[in-house]
Amino acid sequence: MSDLALKVTDLSKTFPLAKPLFRAAPPGVRAVRPMSFDVPKGETLGIVGESGCGKSTLARMLVGLLTPTTGHIQIAGAKPDLGDPAAFGKLIQYVFQDPISSLNPRKTIRQIMEAPLRQLYGMARAERDTRIAQIFDSVNLREEFLDRYPHEFSGGQAQRIGIARALAAAPEIIVLDEPVSALDVSVQAQVLNLLADLRREFGLTYLFISHDLAVVEAVSDRVVVLYFGAVVEIGRAETIFNAPKHPYTKLLADSAPVVGRPLTAPEQKGTELPDPLNPPPGCAFAGRCPRATDICRRDDPALTLMGDDQFAACHHPIED
Amino acid sequence: MTAFLKLLFRNRLAAMGAVVIASILVLAILTPxxxxxEPNVTNTADRFQRPFTEGHLLGTDHLGRDLLSRLLWGTRLSLAVGIAAAFVAATIGSAIGIIAGYYGGRTDNLIMRGVDMLMAFPYILLALAIVAALGPGLLNALIAVAAVNIPFFARNIRGITVSLAGREFVDAARLAGKGHASIILTEVLPNVLPVIVIAMSTTVGWMILETAGLSFLGLGSQPPQADLGSMLGEARAALITAPHTSVVPGIMIFLIVMSVNLLGDGVRDALDPRLKSGALSRPRAITQVDRTSPAPATPQKGVLDLQELETQFHVGPRVYRAVGGVSLHVEPGECLGVIGESGSGKSVTALSVMGLVASPPGVITGGAVKFGGEDLLGASYESLRRKRGDKVAYIFQDPLATLHPLYKVGDQMIEAIQSHHKVSKSKARARALELFEAVRIPNPTSRLDNYPHEMSGGMRQRVGIAMAMVNDPEVIIADEPTTALDVTVQAQILALLDDLRRERGLAIVFITHDFGVVAQLCDRIAVMYAGRIVEEGPTAAVLDAPAHPYTARLIACVPELGGGRRRLEAIPGLPPVVDNLPEGCAFAPRCAKATPDCQRGEIALEGAGARAVRCIHPEEAVA
Structure with a gap:
């Protein structure tokens, strides 16, 4: 399998808690529970889940900003040094949610764009200028922007600059962490279309993290649904929300506001996430699940193949 | 830079300080x-000459040395030592602060506990101890003063660095392959530099004073060399017989410290970004109303009626026309959706209703807001205050920001009731409990005693809704109440609002950017662009057959679940900035159907029945 862009094996992250003076250290918060998945080259993998499900922790581990507690990451056949962002830099890049705050307010766009070229590739001045011109051309930005400062740009333009910076490192994979959630809908569509064009042009692989199911469905080949730090379902974008196997995926799909669907509260039971300091045994979703039985509160279900290419972690999956 | 100087000199005291310290600096530089x-040549025959004697403008001291000469040379030395100490303290202190703040964890702990220990000593004792250990002398005094001030810089700079180190651009630099040293020097330092400069400008006067203090005690400059502190110290013995020998250096110290402090405060205020908007004062309790035309006399429609409302922001010479003539009304039990992108003026419209737009810079320049037969824009503050939260209530986007973090949510609810109605606390609490049940908060009794941070986002927004409902208002204005929430929670909050308005006949003005939400909740919608309504009508009619090209294209932009992978429709270009709107239709530059007519003259909002559109080439005929 040489055409895998990303292979993640048993990746997990536990944030330690402060050790009390006289007692043993508490077990820590498991932000991401061990998970494994593959992403073939050229694919867009959507990652959805609600706040607190571990999306951002996963993303930060994948780009090396956080050191995983267990597991390893393999990018395009290479195993970068975990926890060293510079080693990850040429292989994988990150586009941040808030486009303005990801740009240093005291640097010109040129200085921001030059950093990856100089640090990762050691390019000379003339070479850098041509490369920046190429990249700016492909993200539809004018070169005169290069000598301005970040506060002079609108959110949509700043996000293009963020994407341009990620492209400058010529990575295999780009992790897009809620790249359009801070943008207006009319601008959001521009950025999403740009991303689709760039993927084709440069043969990129995307990990697209978002809480907006409709956006994820529109851009992704496959979608991973996270809940409470674990993968609950993986499947093709066309089928996962239309024919969900896991009750949580169904809840998400039913909650998304859709023009023409009458307003219903899809869930009236407890809506709180489980306490991360004291996780329940068994399936984390059992407390909110209409299908939960005793086995759900006892055993944590494993991710199993259901249907042709859909995986779900559920004892009582929804049958077609 | 010129803007900075202008702002600085608008503060008279700072300007005065700047002039005084500049003249003293010039004098000190020109002294040689x-x-x-000669300042150190003694002539005991001429001792204690009074000021203005022949050859000695300021008189002489106990050894017959010329006081003017000693004063200028002494000032030169004191300033040099004070400024040098400030630089040393700022450099070392900031370096410590940046390192502690950037690395965090154990490094931070170790360094900051050391700094705390340094701070635990009274500063003058510490300075004395340092000089005692190193021996007296001006250089050692400088070291002592600098060392004593290091903790001040370290603590200040560490705090700022901690927040910077967590910022996304630092992560981005890491991903661009930069090492720690490079990130500290090129990413963090430029952002803390202004703070270091401000801290220095406010402390340099203090350091001059401390150096003078050490010299006064005989630990700084050694005789015969003059500095301001040692001059005072030597004159102490003759304080009664020859007061001028103490008064002269005393006045100089006073002038220097005073002018430096005034200037420092001025610099700090001028660099404060909050003051750059031109608003030096606190916002008023009610938005300024300055109508250029008489209020419309049209009778009120519905329960709340906005007529030709215009709200502007006056920032310096610029005028932002945030709301440019908006007319809206809402009937009892009706939900009106106001939809638009950021900057379309939808929130400003909502805040203008109860005079909640910050003023300055906001000014309501025209129109009327009719409620209960009265024009709210002409109402007094007291009458408006009685209606705020009682007759017209707001629900905001971020309940964590609107609830007070230090009070229990129950107490905040009780306060909201008691500020409008004279009821006992227990009655108010019962009412709060009843509402917590109405908004379906589980375990309402115990939840009343929670602090806002103990609740999840969805629960907090329920509290926000309960608080808006607390006085049985007639109208609720909800400004993006579900934008910050997860979809599963959003669905519940929307269902709750829908039930409440049906049960209680509430009128809701629902402001959002999300068509899906509008479609599910609202009876009628108004679409805003660049401060004006471009289309309005019953929800289903507008969504099924949008008449304005902007509405049509905006709806097409929104991906809908169930559509599969596809290319999205986008609107080219950006929404206009409202300080320089083109004539005619603001959407014309982005519109595919635009003709030259579109940018010529005013286009009216026209229509029949419930539907209206502001377009001369509508997609659908609105008849």
């Missing part, structure tokens, strides 16, 4: 060139 007698 001035025709002064």
């Amino acid at each position: 060139l001035l025709p002064l007698p």
Whole structure:
């Protein structure tokens, strides 16, 4: 399998808690529970889940900003040094949610764009200028922007600059962490279309993290649904929300506001996430699940193949 | 830079300080060139000459030395030592602060506990101890003063660095392959530099004073060399017989410290970004109303009626026309959706209703807001205050920001009731409990005693809704109440609002950017662009057959679940900035159907029945 862009094996992250003076250290918060998945080259993998499900922790581990507690990451056949962002830099890049705050307010766009070229590739001045011109051309930005400062740009333009910076490192994979959630809908569509064009042009692989199911469905080949730090379902974008196997995926799909669907509260039971300091045994979703039985509160279900290419972690999956 | 100087000199005291310290600095620099007698030549025959005697403008001291000469040379030395100490303290202190703040964890702990220990000593004792250990002398005094001030810089700079180190651009630099040293020097330092400069400008006067203090005690400059502190110290013995020998250096110290502090405060205020908007004062309790035309006399429609409302922001010479003539009304039990992108003026419209737009810079320049037969824009503050939260209530986007973090949510609810109605606390609490049940908060009794941070986002927004409902208002204005929430929670909050308005006949003005939400909740919608309504009508009619090209294209932009992978429709270009709107239709530059007519003259909002559109080439005929 040489055409895998990303292979993640048993990746997990536990944030330690402060050790009390006289007692043993508490077990820590498991932000991401061990998970494994593959992403073939050229694919867009959507990652959805609600706040607190571990999306951002996963993303930060994948780009090396956080050191995983267990597991390893393999990018395009290479195993970068975990926890060293510079080693990850040429292989994988990150586009941040808030486009303005990801740009240093005291640097010109040129200085921001030059950093990856100089640090990762050691390019000379003339070479850098041509490369920046190429990249700016492909993200539809004018070169005169290069000598301005970040506060002079609108959110949509700043996000293009963020994407341009990620492209400058010529990575295999780009992790897009809620790249359009801070943008207006009319601008959001521009950025999403740009991303689709760039993927084709440069043969990129995307990990697209978002809480907006409709956006994820529109851009992704496959979608991973996270809940409470674990993968609950993986499947093709066309089928996962239309024919969900896991009750949580169904809840998400039913909650998304859709023009023409009458307003219903899809869930009236407890809506709180489980306490991360004291996780329940068994399936984390059992407390909110209409299908939960005793086995759900006892055993944590494993991710199993259901249907042709859909995986779900559920004892009582929804049958077609 | 010129803007900075302008702002600085608008503060009279700072300007005065700047002039005084500048003249003293010039004098100090020019001292070696001035025709002064040698400062250290003694002439005991001429001791204690009064000021203005022949040859000695300021008189002489106990050894007959010329006081003017000693004063200028002493000032030169004191300033040099004070400024040098400030630089040393700022450099070392900031370096410590940046390192502690950037690395965090154990490094931070170790360094900051050391700094705390340094701070635990009274500063003058510490300075004395340092000089005692190193021996007296001006250089050692400088070291002592600098060392004593390091903790001040370290603590200040560490705090700022901690927040910077967590910022996304630092992560981005890491991903661009930069090492720690490079990130500290090129990413963090430029952002903390202004703070270091401000801290220095406010402390340099203090350091001059401390150096003078050490010299006064005989631990700084050694005789015969003059600095301001040692001059005072030597004159102490003759304080009664020859007061001028103490008064002269005393006045100089006073002038220096005073002018430096005034200037420092001025610099700090001028660099404060909050003051750059031109608003030096606190916002008023009610938005300024300055109508250029008489209020419309049209009778009120519905329960709340906005007529030709215009709200502007006056920032310096610029006028932002945030709301440019908006007319809206809402009937009892009706939900009106106001939809638009950021900057379309939808929130400003909502805040204008109860005079909640911050003023300055906001000014309501025209129109009327009719409620209960009265024009709210002409109402007094007291009458408006009685209606805020009682007759017209707001629900905001971020309940964590609107609930007070230090009070229990129950107490905040009780306060909201008691500020409008004279009821006992227990009655108010019962009412709060009843509402918590109405908004379906589980375990309402115990939840009343929770602090806002103990609740999840969805629960907090329920509290926000309960608080808006607390006085049985007639109208609720909800400004993006579900934008910050997860979809599963959003669905519940929307269902709750829908039930409440049906049960209680509430009128809701629902402001959002999300068509899906509008479609599910609202009876009628108004679409805003660049401060004006471009289309309005019953929800289903507008969504099924949008008449304005903007509405049509905006709806097409929104991906809908169930559509599969596809290319999205986008609107080219950006929404206009409202300080320089083109004539005619603001959407014309982005519109595919635009003709030259579109940018010529005013286009009216026209229509029949419930539907209206502001377009001369509508997609659908609105008849």
